[in-house]
Amino acid sequence: MFCDEALDLVESIADGELTPEGRVAAHLATCPNCAAALDSARRLEQALRARPVPRAPARFTARTMTILRRRRWRSEQFLDVGFNLALGVVALAVVGGVVVLLNRAGVTSIGNGAMDVMSGGVMRLARRAAPAVPVYAGATALLAAALGIWWWAEKEI
Amino acid sequence: MFDPVHERELVERCRRGDEGAFEELVDRYKDLVFALIARTVQDKSRAEDLAQDVFLRIHRGLPYFRGEARLSTWIYRIVANVCVQNQARPALATTTVSLDDERTGERHTPSAVDRGFRDFELRDRLEKAVARLPANARLLVAAHYLDGVRYEELAEALGLPLGTVKTQLYRAKQQLRRLLETELK
Numbered sequence: 001m002f003c004d005e006a007l008d009l010v011e012s013i014a015d016g017e018l019t020p021e022g023r024v025a026a027h028l029a030t031c032p033n034c035a036a037a038l039d040s041a042r043r044l045e046q047a048l049r050a051r052p053v054p055r056a057p058a059r060f061t062a063r064t065m066t067i068l069r070r071r072r073w074r075s076e077q078f079l080d081v082g083f084n085l086a087l088g089v090v091a092l093a094v095v096g097g098v099v100v101l102l103n104r105a106g107v108t109s110i111g112n113g114a115m116d117v118m119s120g121g122v123m124r125l126a127r128r129a130a131p132a133v134p135v136y137a138g139a140t141a142l143l144a145a146a147l148g149i150w151w152w153a154e155k156e157i
Numbered sequence: 158m159f160d161p162v163h164e165r166e167l168v169e170r171c172r173r174g175d176e177g178a179f180e181e182l183v184d185r186y187k188d189l190v191f192a193l194i195a196r197t198v199q200d201k202s203r204a205e206d207l208a209q210d211v212f213l214r215i216h217r218g219l220p221y222f223r224g225e226a227r228l229s230t231w232i233y234r235i236v237a238n239v240c241v242q243n244q245a246r247p248a249l250a251t252t253t254v255s256l257d258d259e260r261t262g263e264r265h266t267p268s269a270v271d272r273g274f275r276d277f278e279l280r281d282r283l284e285k286a287v288a289r290l291p292a293n294a295r296l297l298v299a300a301h302y303l304d305g306v307r308y309e310e311l312a313e314a315l316g317l318p319l320g321t322v323k324t325q326l327y328r329a330k331q332q333l334r335r336l337l338e339t340e341l342k
């Protein structure tokens with residue numbers, strides 16, 4: 001019965017957290033079973049303390065820093081691609097905007113314009129398109145600016 | 158591990174993107190991290206990769222590291238995560254070293270065995286017995302017997318009460334004693 005109690009304390013006695021006193025000390029002195037357990041706990045303690053400490057291999061720091069730099073370079077490349085994609089989206093939006101503006105200006109797409117051509121209304125088409133010329137010019141300038149920024153960003157990186 | 162003021166300065170420099178500061182951090186903690194991992198993982202050949210993984214995580218996490226905890230405590234937590242995740246890999250989880258298989262070999266009678274050989278044998282058996290403990294117990298045993306790792310820091314890192322850490326450690330040692338019954342006599 002008391003053996004159970006004593007055995008529970010064996011590890012803390014062995015690692016020096018607890019000093020056996022009174023009943024416990026008396027039991028350990030008289031019970032060969034518990035005394036043997038304490039003995040083996042002490043031996044285990046010694047063995048655990050004597051375990052060789054593995055050391056980081058030579059050039060561990062240098063290798064880790066190389067991996068880190070490579071990772072960072074890769075994430076920068078990824079940012080690059082992201083930036084290009086974002087610019088692409090902007091350019092697409094500009095083109096889309098031009099198309100919408102053309103429609104709003106009444107030059108209702110080439111599809112409808114073709115009907116006019118078929119009906120011999122070329123002059124009428126030109127007349128209708130004329131007020132939209134500044135819009136064309138503006139849209140072209142916007143597109144050129146977007147492409148310009150793209151080219152500049154590519155060159156910088 | 159080293160003085161808190163210097164530690165805070167080092168962390169601050171790392172956070173500002175000072176590569177030299179991070180290199181210093183790696184240099185300071187590499188042996189501790191490597192020892193903890195090499196003693197904890199089953200597959201020792203992966204120890205370097207995992208230790209590097211720990212430092213990459215530290216680097217990634219530095220912007221979010223608040224100075225409330227000690228740097229070392231935070232590092233133990235990352236080591237614990239890396240070890241446990243590594244343990245969760247199915248290929249490794251099934252790898253257990255069997256002591257019993259090796260015990261069937263011819264045994265020397267204690268009187269015929271000299272002390273040096275017994276120590277050597279115990280060391281070998283001890284590593285195999287430790288390998289049979291669950292990953293968290295291996296980490297506790299590894300850390301407790303490394304210089305500079307305090308119980309309190311471990312408890313904080315693992316998010317466990319101090320008493321639980323001690324109980325788990327005692328239980329692990331009881332298990333080791335059972336596994337090494339013959340060798341410890």
Ligand SMILES: [Zn+2]
Nearest residue numbers: 003031033034
């Ligand atoms: Zn007893």
